[in-house]
Amino acid sequence: MEKRVTFKGIWLPLLLVLPQILITAIFFFYPAGQAIWQSLFIPDPFGLSMQWVGLGNFEYLLSDRYYRASFVTTAVFSILVTVVSMGVALYLAILADRLIKGSGTYRTLLIWPYAVAPAVAGVLWLFMFNTRVGVVTWYLGLLGYDWNHVLNEGEAMGLVVVASAWGRISYNFLFFLAGLQAIPKSVIEAAAIDGAHFWTRFRTIVWPLLSPTTFFLLVVNIIYAFFETFGVIHTITSGGPQQATTILVYKVYSDGFVGQDLGSSAAQSVILLFIVSILTVVQFKFIERRVHY
């Protein structure tokens, strides 16, 4: 039998959801609406005049092959950050889950990097890989490898991916560990008694039972890679060399705040809004079907 609390009138429920609606409207719908409105104009930086261009800003952007290339860069970057941060986190979580002694310390230590702000993380990694004074660069030099992310596009991309993924590993680790510990030990023991090896147990029991956590992290990490890695890129490469690390969000910043081209910047925000909507729909429609709750 279905249990459902129902209200008699319309006013009380409306009043109860009003705070939520107000917050959403003021902090989400209003700015998003503003962005859409502004994307239809070319304004001057000081707000002295605005010129209606309709979809001109979008035409301008999409006809720019460097902007189109930025989509590919963003996709590569986001996938790499997500895979690296989740892969390493899962590996560490599995190890921590099997630990008997000292797991508390181990866990605490692993969580620390999460407290480091992206821009600071960027500077830390930049120091290690600085082409002149970096420690890692120096050791690589001893091995005969000439590290130069200032000119080498692949190395630059690798560096920003690692710096972005690093702090994220902690966060993912926490969720994976919690997910692993929520799997009933009896199920795993039963499989072990039946002669299933670790890898078989992982594939047939742990991974499926962990899938809600993995799915959640996948969504959260992709959104992180899309929007919050700005600080890392700004401090390490400023989008270079050439345009190797210019992801979409970085271009929004540089057009808006370096170029003072607010029309183009707003149009890019709208495009991002669109991409994220599609991504979310795809994730919940298709990937969620494979998740076992």
Added chain:
Amino acid sequence: MKHTISVLAAAAVLGSAQSAMAQTEVEFWHAFTGRLGELVAEQVETFNNAQSDYTVVATHKGNYSETLNAGIAAFRAGEQPDILMVFEVGTATMMAAKGAVKPVYQVMADAGAEFDQSKYISSVSGYYTSPEGDMLSLPFNSSTPVLWVNRNKLQEAGIDPDTDLSTWEQVGTVLGQLKDAGVDCPMTTAWQSWIHLENLSAYHDVPFATQANGFDGTDTELAFNSAAQVAHIGAMGEWAQDGKFIYAGRRNEGGANFRAGECALFTESSAGYAGIKSEAQFEFEVRPLPYWSAVASEPQNTIIGGASLWVMEGQSDEEYKGVAAFLNFLSSPEIQAKWHQDTGYLPITSEAGDLTRSQGFYDANPGTDIAVIQMTAKEPTANSKGLRLGSFDQIRGIIDEELEAVWAGDKDAQTALDSAVERGNALLRRFEQASR
């Protein structure tokens, strides 16, 4: 983001408005930290102590870009300061903002202040002057690129440290000798677009952009893909491939390599003087920026980089009088001479230069006048007056990207510069449309 900035700006204005109610307050936003920040504070304090009608309140607003953005956001919120420091590449943006800025010559005229534009060194003030010859903003800190030489490094490589380096042809030969002698970093640079394209063009009297480098109108197009620039970038690209030119980064990252004594030659702003003097553990020397003798028989003048002070619209007449008094104070020979000697920035008036010479500063610090001479030896032409291009900060970013492609060996000089011109022109058209 915009709203956050304006709220912060408003808070800053409210907070500072409480002090010294009796005097007219003049708000001054600048972008200097560290030693330069201290020197600005010192200037402001001297001004405040010297008279009792006005109080200048100086506030640091972040780096150049951040200060400009803070000024723009504040203007949109109606909380703009009286004086805003804007870097030279933001000049066109400010000029186009009629209704947001009040030209300096007009501020001076309205305030009835004494103001003689001919006192200012034309190759400095020309950057900030209207086509009619009226000064729009007051040059504050200006520098120009020079060649820094590590004499010890040359000596170690068996090269006469006094060898002539006035042309790029000679520099090319020396770079070869340095490389053969096993020097890891024969040459590096800071600010590649500013030095190796913008100044290169002015120095050889070739246009960087049409319409007199943008001075005659916003319908300007970039023109730095002509033979002179392609030859230079091509040569630099070859040097980069041969390990004779080491690229360290888009800003002044190369300075660390030079100051640590790794590099023999370094093209950098004359304002690098203070840093190099305090850190270098070797004998260094300033030389004029080299030129290509194949392109010009003798060099034109170089152009400046740095920032100028813009006066914002919408303040009271009383405040504008204070602004006029403060700008005149900054231009006075004593204050300018001290600023020039402390920082390595160029003096903005010839009186300040003369005063520095008579004080014996150039004799005690050889080479510090090279930049001044390089700037003022010749009357500027349409190609060497400066640059006035919209969205120029971003165009520099494009130039950086394309030059990196040349240094990495991915593109040849002509292809890279053609591409930079094409991409930059698209931004110029956007700017033209926005400021229509």
